[in-house]
Amino acid sequence: MLKTIGDWNYYELLSVERTASQDEIWEAYQAALATFKDGSLALYGLVSEAERGAVLERVQEAFQTLRDPDKRKEYDLALLRHAPYVPPKAPFRRSAGRLEIEEAPPRRSFWARLKRLFVKNP
Amino acid sequence: MEKRIWAVGGGKGGTGKSFVAANLGLHLASLDRDVVLLDADLGAPNLQTLLGIKPAHPDLGDFLTGTLPTLEAAALPTPFPNLRLVKGSENILFIANINHYRKLRLLRQVRQLETSNVILDLGTGSSYNTLDFFLSANPGLVVTTPEPTSIENTYLFLKSCIMRVLKLYMDHYKIRDLHQKLLDQIEKNSQSLYSFFKNLMETDRSYGTILYRALRTFRPCLVMNKARGEEDARLGRSVADVARKYLLIDIKYLGAVPYDEDVPGSLRALRPYYPDHRNSAAAKAIRQMSEELAYSIEFTLRTPPEIRLPNT
Numbered sequence: 560m561l562k563t564i565g566d567w568n569y570y571e572l573l574s575v576e577r578t579a580s581q582d583e584i585w586e587a588y589q590a591a592l593a594t595f596k597d598g599s600l601a602l603y604g605l606v607s608e609a610e611r612g613a614v615l616e617r618v619q620e621a622f623q624t625l626r627d628p629d630k631r632k633e634y635d636l637a638l639l640r641h642a643p644y645v646p647p648k649a650p651f652r653r654s655a656g657r658l659e660i661e662e663a664p665p666r667r668s669f670w671a672r673l674k675r676l677f678v679k680n681p
Numbered sequence: 682m683e684k685r686i687w688a689v690g691g692g693k694g695g696t697g698k699s700f701v702a703a704n705l706g707l708h709l710a711s712l713d714r715d716v717v718l719l720d721a722d723l724g725a726p727n728l729q730t731l732l733g734i735k736p737a738h739p740d741l742g743d744f745l746t747g748t749l750p751t752l753e754a755a756a757l758p759t760p761f762p763n764l765r766l767v768k769g770s771e772n773i774l775f776i777a778n779i780n781h782y783r784k785l786r787l788l789r790q791v792r793q794l795e796t797s798n799v800i801l802d803l804g805t806g807s808s809y810n811t812l813d814f815f816l817s818a819n820p821g822l823v824v825t826t827p828e829p830t831s832i833e834n835t836y837l838f839l840k841s842c843i844m845r846v847l848k849l850y851m852d853h854y855k856i857r858d859l860h861q862k863l864l865d866q867i868e869k870n871s872q873s874l875y876s877f878f879k880n881l882m883e884t885d886r887s888y889g890t891i892l893y894r895a896l897r898t899f900r901p902c903l904v905m906n907k908a909r910g911e912e913d914a915r916l917g918r919s920v921a922d923v924a925r926k927y928l929l930i931d932i933k934y935l936g937a938v939p940y941d942e943d944v945p946g947s948l949r950a951l952r953p954y955y956p957d958h959r960n961s962a963a964a965k966a967i968r969q970m971s972e973e974l975a976y977s978i979e980f981t982l983r984t985p986p987e988i989r990l991p992n993t
């Protein structure tokens with residue numbers, strides 16, 4: 560019933576139905592960007608600059624999740640379970656226009672893994 | 682007789698409240714609906730000028746001073762079929778500061794007018810008189826323009842309405858100490874309403890629920906007037922969206938009325954705008970809005986609670 564900005568789910572944030580199509584989500588995203596853009600008249604006298612930045616960040620996060628069918632399905636399931644959504648940790652992330660390899664554990668060879676199963680302190 | 686009381690208000694002057702009210706009335710009257718336009722801008726009445734009617738007695742002041750027994754007697758026919766007008770008073774110093782008793786008498790008489798539509802053209806600002814007129818109506822239209830000053834005052838007007846609704850309920854339930862608490866919090870930040878309700882729900886859930894429901898009964902409509910393009914129309918949608926999210930109210934965005942160079946010309950010629958410019962974009966926008974509201978079952982079923990208009 561009562562929700563602060565941090566509690567709004569992605570659908571509430573973009574003001575769309577849970578059954579919204581990709582086109583509707585795109586339109587809502589554009590509208591939200593126009594509302595929370597830097598120097599937006601719609602926020603004049605009501606919302607501080609810091610708050611505006613935080614909401615804009617969440618709007619972008621919401622769009623990134625809802626535009627991807629797999630991520631959206633996972634998010635919907637998380638909403639149904641009333642569980643907080645934790646984005647999956649991707650092996651790669653896009654940063655400043657190039658792909659970077661995240662810190663991943665070194666890949667062990669087959670024999671090393673087999674040895675680990677039978678030897679207690681390899 | 683089913684009666685609908687419309688109110689056209691807003692925080693800032695010059696946004697076009699009277700223009701919207703007058704043209705709304707003219708359009709509804711042209712649909713064979715019985716309409717009474719009431720100039721409730723007590724401090725600066727000029728609705729008659731927008732309709733091209735010269736000031737004359739009787740007017741609202743004659744009713745408020747007791748010269749006329751009923752408001753019905755002050756509703757005079759106009760050159761437009763189905764449209765009557767209660768003119769604003771020339772006795773402005775007296776009228777602009779009417780006391781609580783006279784205000785309640787006026788509100789009661791508005792409800793008793795023999796017509797199916799009463800349109801209240803409200804004044805600028807957030808005085809108790811203006812807010813009470815606005816809250817006693819359904820639908821209530823908030824008129825704004827795409828300027829920072831106007832948007833700032835629109836939020837102030839909406840906040841004042843919210844405070845007034847909550848205060849009326851707090852007074853009714855004898856929980857007046859909460860009002861000061863709310864006043865202290867409301868100035869802090871945009872999320873203050875949320876934190877007020879959150880604290881209240883934690884301390885007293887029953888009062889919290891009552892007040893939250895009261896807040897949700899306040900459902901104004903927003904009109905973006907003097908829009909000079911698609912971007913201004915979108916701005917109206919954004920303002921409504923922000924008000925929904927930050928002020929926790931169920932506000933409906935009715936649409937934008939395009940800016941029209943012919944409006945000042947009509948005013949100078951002392952001619953009403955709507956009959957002469959039926960095919961203009963602004964007239965079409967007003968037509969669409971009034972029909973959306975007039976035929977909306979939502980507003981037929983929704984009557985403001987009695988507490989908004991106390992009889993004692």
